[in-house]
Amino acid sequence: MPPFPSSLPPLSRRRALGLGLGLGFGLGTAGLLPLGLARAAIPPGTVLKVGDQKGGVQSVIEAAGLLSDLPYRIEWSQFPAAAPLLEALNAGAIEVGYAGDAPTTFALAAGASAKIIGAVRSNPQSTTILVPGASPIRSVADLKGKTIGTGRGSIGHYLVLAALKANGLKPDDVKLAFLLPSDAKSALAAGSIDAWSSWGIYVSQALLVDGARAVITGSGLMSGLSYQSATLEAIATKRAALTDLLRRFATARLWALENSDAYAGIWAKTVGIDPAIARHTFGVERARPVALDASVIADQQATADVWREFGIIPKRLDAAAIFDPGFNSALPA
Numbered sequence: 001m002p003p004f005p006s007s008l009p010p011l012s013r014r015r016a017l018g019l020g021l022g023l024g025f026g027l028g029t030a031g032l033l034p035l036g037l038a039r040a041a042i043p044p045g046t047v048l049k050v051g052d053q054k055g056g057v058q059s060v061i062e063a064a065g066l067l068s069d070l071p072y073r074i075e076w077s078q079f080p081a082a083a084p085l086l087e088a089l090n091a092g093a094i095e096v097g098y099a100g101d102a103p104t105t106f107a108l109a110a111g112a113s114a115k116i117i118g119a120v121r122s123n124p125q126s127t128t129i130l131v132p133g134a135s136p137i138r139s140v141a142d143l144k145g146k147t148i149g150t151g152r153g154s155i156g157h158y159l160v161l162a163a164l165k166a167n168g169l170k171p172d173d174v175k176l177a178f179l180l181p182s183d184a185k186s187a188l189a190a191g192s193i194d195a196w197s198s199w200g201i202y203v204s205q206a207l208l209v210d211g212a213r214a215v216i217t218g219s220g221l222m223s224g225l226s227y228q229s230a231t232l233e234a235i236a237t238k239r240a241a242l243t244d245l246l247r248r249f250a251t252a253r254l255w256a257l258e259n260s261d262a263y264a265g266i267w268a269k270t271v272g273i274d275p276a277i278a279r280h281t282f283g284v285e286r287a288r289p290v291a292l293d294a295s296v297i298a299d300q301q302a303t304a305d306v307w308r309e310f311g312i313i314p315k316r317l318d319a320a321a322i323f324d325p326g327f328n329s330a331l332p333a
Contacts, residue, residue, distance in 0.1 A: 041240040046072035051097030064252035095234035101225040106153030109313035118228035124218035133211040146194035149184035156197035223299035246330035250289035
């Protein structure tokens with residue numbers, strides 16, 4: 001990862017205290033306990049294997065100045081999308097990872113030995129069904145008989161199903177091509193697919209650079225939730241380290257909301273894109289940490305029920321059972 005420019009001020013101690021880090025914390029140790037106790041709770045030599053997508057977690061924590069003085073070591077793994085990240089989580093190659101609600105539901109319903117330990121809510125508009133600028137497709141109804149590229153079990157896949165349902169269409173009214181984002185982007189440009197249902201940075205790049213056009217977004221159709229999920233083994237054996245990581249991430253996300261332009265510039269360098277794309281992505285998403293409360297569980301149940309309705313998961317999933325709300329204490333005040 002490229003170094004972050006020194007011109008961007010990290011999260012100040014005063015601001016860290018305002019976000020609930022509390023007296024007795026060093027800037028880089030945003031855990032629940034005073035510094036000495038936090039370190040005592042985490043055994044020396046602890047390593048957390050953390051999965052990330054396009055540097056989204058690592059970059060914001062580092063940009064906020066909250067990756068110093070870690071009382072454990074992080075091994076980062078970067079993934080192009082949620083599906084390979086969650087496969088790695090299920091295989092134990094990583095211990096905690098960040099992904100949208102739809103793919104997380106898909107993975108946990110398939111038997112992944114993990115639970116949700118943290119949540120972020122973004123603007124659902126950041127998930128979008130796109131078509132080339134010259135396409136005659138103008139509405140969801142126009143997608144009938146067309147081929148839509150997206151990732152199986154992804155938030156893009158979920159948006160397709162939700163949009164079809166909302167417009168009185170059935171899943172077999174369209175053809176789905178399950179592709180990773182880079183392949184879907186190429187397929188749309190080549191005319192191999194008629195539309196692409198994607199998210200975040202991929203949507204911004206398609207709109208600003210490739211001349212794509214939005215047919216429908218996730219507004220009113222999706223929760224906008226994304227989750228940090230951890231393996232049951234990590235929850236049992238590395239709870240203090242996971243709590244510390246969640247606190248750093250939540251605090252950094254709040255910092256980024258107040259420093260959006262500066263953070264977007266850093267994120268652009270991290271993933272190698274035009275800063276305008278990063279600013280657009282971040283400006284639309286406006287991601288904010290939230291507690292694992294009744295509203296989150298209800299939204300998650302609704303997502304799981306849509307997956308079940310369309311046969312994407314084999315049986316009804318009890319959403320409450322896949323959360324560990326004990327980690328809510330990691331949220332800044």
